[in-house]
Amino acid sequence: MPTLRDVARKAGVSVSTVSHVFNGYRDIPVVTRKKVWEAARELDYHPNAFARNLVSRRSHLLGLVVPGRAGMRHPFLYAVICGVAEEIAGTGFGLTLSVAEEVDHSWREEVNRWKEQRFEGLIAMGFAEDHPVAKAIIESGIPAMLVDTILEGPRVSWVKSNDTEGAAAAVRHLLSLGHRRIAYIHGLGGQICQERLDGYRLALSEAGIPFDPQLVEVADFTKPGGYKAMNRILSRTIPTAVFAASDMMAFGAMECLRDRGLRLPDDMAVVGFDDIDAASHVTPALTTVRQFGDRMGREAARTLLDFLDGRIDKPHSTLVRTELVIRRSCGYSSKSRSIASGLSVQDTAAAE
Amino acid sequence: MPTLRDVARKAGVSVSTVSHVFNGYRDIPVVTRKKVWEAARELDYHPNAFARNLVSRRSHLLGLVVPGRAGMRHPFLYAVICGVAEEIAGTGFGLTLSVAEEVDHSWREEVNRWKEQRFEGLIAMGFAEDHPVAKAIIESGIPAMLVDTILEGPRVSWVKSNDTEGAAAAVRHLLSLGHRRIAYIHGLGGQICQERLDGYRLALSEAGIPFDPQLVEVADFTKPGGYKAMNRILSRTIPTAVFAASDMMAFGAMECLRDRGLRLPDDMAVVGFDDIDAASHVTPALTTVRQFGDRMGREAARTLLDFLDGRIDKPHSTLVRTELVIRRSCGYSSKSRSIASGLSVQDTAAAE
DNA sequence: AGGTGGTACTACAACGTTATAGGAAGGGTG
DNA sequence: CACCCTTCCTATAACGTTGTAGTACCACCT
Known part of the structure; x- marks a missing residue:
């Protein structure tokens, strides 16, 4: 691999001059600049990031911390990752994947890597508030943005969906369709679950x-x-609708209802949360609260970069709005459509 | 951040000694070793990867090249990524994400990063054989493994599913159920599509x-x-079964069949390819050819590491086996079960 | 002639490691 | 007592950059 010296020799100037050309110093006349660019191109020169980082004391590296195969929320992750990547593109920052495997404690190794590679910031997703990796992030002192983990510090904050509002919107939709006995399948997990329950109770x-x-x-x-x-739930009482804190649980509920001989959506309305891929493919297609993973990723990345570049003094936490996607699983009614203004009505039909 | 010097000062030895302790030189007595470890621990010392890489001329960095939002095969990617991460864990290699966005040509920037960060190897997935990024990988001269892209070079090879065999297994299953008029929904894409078609024709x-x-x-x-x-297809002729080159297309076919008033699986058997999450959630649950993304990721990573560490002279290409997952979308028959030995019969039921 | 100012460079010391060569004790051998 | 091993440790020169300080040269003004 050619070095700055090789380029300097070829261009007939000093190493400093070449460095200055690449770093945009302006007291270099165009002729010299041209010579240097030419030489670099001919040698296929690429500056050594390690040398550069070493002396500049910056890594321009962000760590993307994701759970291993045991982690939840899989269908969600790629959307967040893409959002982060899009926001970072063109900023000169790199993105290093850090898969924190929980089962064999190999995540400790990853934490070391954050330090050794001098990561300037971390974006983590899919960890509960009391997860050891979440703790490690706080303790590391590295500025971080957490997706769906409600934890704050002087250099740490979070991005999450507006879960309360999302859940409330789902329940309000069922109410607007005339339902009064609405069951709720609560999820066991971090703070997010509590907020969805809050939304359910709020709407009621x-x-x-x-x-x-x-x-x-x-x-x-x-x-x-x-x-x-x-x-x-069915062994105790018979509701007319059920809202589940995730699409996966909603699928389970649908199967149970069908096994009991109930017809969907006529005998029971079902609403989910997440809008995973499968939600639009099941029959009846599932009405659900969509989360915008890509926006959450973008927001997390933007906030982190703003903080790192000194545009803000402290990373702020953000709620990303959700969207109720109305499909067939709770039936249609003209009433619902008029009430649910601003909400999206989406069809899964794929006719020509 | 403390440096080797700080540790040396604290431990009362020279920088060289500290370095030797960390690099496992054996001519250091236990007492000194202890002193150094102690000092490092107290200072929370983490060796600077940049300095280390600079002098050792190794980066121990692998690039994971994935398509941006425009790329296909989304549901598949996370499985491959996890496989790669699992295989790499504990080898001391890092994994840097390189999202090659095709629409705005920002992937060119990523290619530069590969060079500047001195990536030792690349793992790319989801690119067609004639995609500019695939070309860039070959031209970069960096050892690479391609997942689902059939391209080879002296330091490049591929890992993919045994698409021909997988497709053939699906069609053989339909044949074993007595079907003789089996439609095929062909996919438009890279070489993989051709192979699935080959499998269809082979079984017939x-x-x-x-x-x-x-x-x-x-x-x-x-x-x-x-x-x-x-x-x-239906406008021309009426088959008794249909095999689609992807689950998504199978879902579309199912919807079309239902819209035409056909009952599944009684009036028409359907088989897909991929086994994405949604396949087990639709009704009837989709019989499909499962691809093992995690195994493909592991295989790609292992081969690449073997090559980089000199355990093999040339990275080899590998076919990963598929598995026919029999669900309800083509009905059951005792015949099929006995014939499809070694195949997996999986139920979506979730009863207690 | 001497001073001032600008332009176009270059020298050099970092940055935090590793690797090589080498040196100072201490103990055994001839 | 000179010699040679070990054993344990250290000095020093890289690695490829950046940034600061500085120099050489020329032009212009008084």
């Missing part, structure tokens, strides 16, 4: 409907979990 | 059934594309 209380614990069951965000939770 | 010819172009339509790997292709 707005409508003057008392909260009924009989209608609520907790599950583990999986499809079988949703199936079982639905079963437990 | 094994059964002595002539290839009928009337039964084949091409689509663009999307759900609407599958819908339209199915429509075109």
Whole structure:
């Protein structure tokens, strides 16, 4: 690999001059500049990032911390990653993947890497608030943005969906369709779950409907979990609609309902949360609260970069809006359409 | 950030000694070793990777090249990424994400980064054989493994599913259920598509059934594309089963069939390819050819590391086996079960 | 002639490591 | 007592950049 010296020799100038050309010093006349560019091009010169980082004491590296195969929210991650990448493109920062595998403790090794590679910032997603990796991020002192993990520090904040509002919108939609007994399949996890429950209760209380614990069951965000939770609810009481804190759990609930001989959406309306790919492919297509992973990624990256470049003094936390995607799983009514102004009505039909 | 010098001062030894301790030179007595470790721990010392890389002339960095939002095969990518990460864990190599955005040509910037960061190897996925990024990889001279892109060079090879065999297995399954008129929804893309078509034709010819172009339509790997292709086939002829080159297209076909009033699987059997998440959630659950993204990632990473560490002279190309996942979309028959030995029968039921 | 100012460069000391060569004790051998 | 091993440690020169300070040269003004 050619070095600055090789370019200097070829161009007939000193190493300093070449460096100055590449770093945009302006006391270099055009002729010299041309000579240097020419020589660099001919040698296929690429500045050595390590040498550069060493002396400039900056790495221009961001770490993207994602959970290993055990982590939840898989379908979501790639969207966030793309958002981050898009926002970072053109800023000169690089993005290093740090897969924090929880089962074999190999994430400790990753934490060391953050330090050794002198990461300037971290973007992490999919970790619960009490997860050891979340703790390691805070303790590392590296500026960080957390996606869906509500943790703050002097150099750390978060980006998440407006879960409360999203859940409330879903329940309001069911209310607008005339439902009064709305079951809720609660998810077991971080603070986000609590907020979705808050949204459920908020919408009910707005409508003057008392909260009924009989209608609520907790599950583990999986499809079988949703199936079982639905079963437990049905063994106690018969609601007319069910809202699940994730699409996967909603799928489980749908299966359970079908196994019990109920027709969807006629006998029971179902709403999910996330808008994963599969939501638009199931039958009936699932009405759900869409999360914008790409926007969350963009927002996280933008805030982090603003902080690193000194444009803001402290990274701020942000709520990203959600969107209720109305499909067939709770039926249609002209009433719902008029009330749900600003909401998106989307069809899965693919006719010509 | 503390340096080797700080540690040396604290431990009362020279810089060289500290370096030797960390690099496992063996002519250091245990007492000194202890002193150094102690000092490093107290100072929270982390060796500067840039300085180390600079002098050792190695980066220990691998680039993971993925397409931007425009790229296909999204649901697949995270599995491959996890496989790569798992295989790399513990080898001391780092993984840098390189999102090659095609629309704004910002991928050229990424190519520069490969050189500047002195990446030792690349793993790329989701690019067609004639994609500019694929070309850039070959031209870069950096050892690379391509996932699902059939391109070779002295330091480049590929990993892909055994698409021909996978497609053939799917068609053989349909044949074993008694189907004789099997439609095929062909995908438009790289060499992979051709191989799936080959598999379709292979299985037919094994059964002595002539290839009928009337039964084949091409689509663009999307759900609407599958819908339209199915429509075109049905306007010409009525098959008893349809095999699609991707699950997404199979979903489109299913919707089209339903819109035409056909019952699945009774009136028409459907098989897909990929086994994306949604395949097990649709009704009827889709029988499909599973691809093992994680294994492909692992294989790519392992081969690349073997080559970089000199354990092999040339990276070799590999076919990863597929697996026919039998669900409800083509019905059950005792015959099929006995014939499809070694194949997996999987149920989507989530009962307690 | 001497001073001032600008232009177009260059020399050199960092940055934090590693690797090579070498040196100072201490102990055994002839 | 001179010699040679070990054992343990250190000095020093890289690695490829950047940034600061400085120099050489020429032109212009008084």
